[in-house]
Amino acid sequence: MAVGERAKIVGKMEKPNKPEKKRYYRKNIDFFKLVEKLKLWPSRNGTLHGIKSLKIIGNRAEIITHCNKRFIVYNSKNSRAARWLRNKWFYDVCGQCKIPRWKLEKYSSTFLNQRWGSNL
Numbered sequence: 488m489a490v491g492e493r494a495k496i497v498g499k500m501e502k503p504n505k506p507e508k509k510r511y512y513r514k515n516i517d518f519f520k521l522v523e524k525l526k527l528w529p530s531r532n533g534t535l536h537g538i539k540s541l542k543i544i545g546n547r548a549e550i551i552t553h554c555n556k557r558f559i560v561y562n563s564k565n566s567r568a569a570r571w572l573r574n575k576w577f578y579d580v581c582g583q584c585k586i587p588r589w590k591l592e593k594y595s596s597t598f599l600n601q602r603w604g605s606n607l
């Protein structure tokens with residue numbers, strides 16, 4: 488067997504840099520459940536923070552980030568934060584929260600789908 492051919496076969500067997508497994512959640516998923524799952528919070532100025540704790544109080548939740556910022560948020564799928572989180576919009580990642588790379592990669596491979604995916 489020629490060396491070139493062999494290289495081709497090996498190339499087929501080894502998957503190059505296996506990408507992060509894609510996760511799908513239902514688009515109509517409860518917003519707090521999604522936040523709890525992602526553990527990420529996009530603040531109003533476009534900085535993505537890591538969530539240290541999430542306390543649900545009725546239709547509101549108190550979010551404490553790793554950099555000790557406190558946010559009171561409403562359970563609304565149509566809020567700015569919900570939209571930003573779904574669309575993965577952020578300008579910056581909080582330096583103080585020290586969000587690990589794998590978490591950001593996991594986030595970037597998470598999709599919300601209208602018709603299928605986990606309801607959590």
Ligand SMILES: [Zn+2]
Nearest residue numbers: 536554581584
């Ligand atoms: Zn932060």
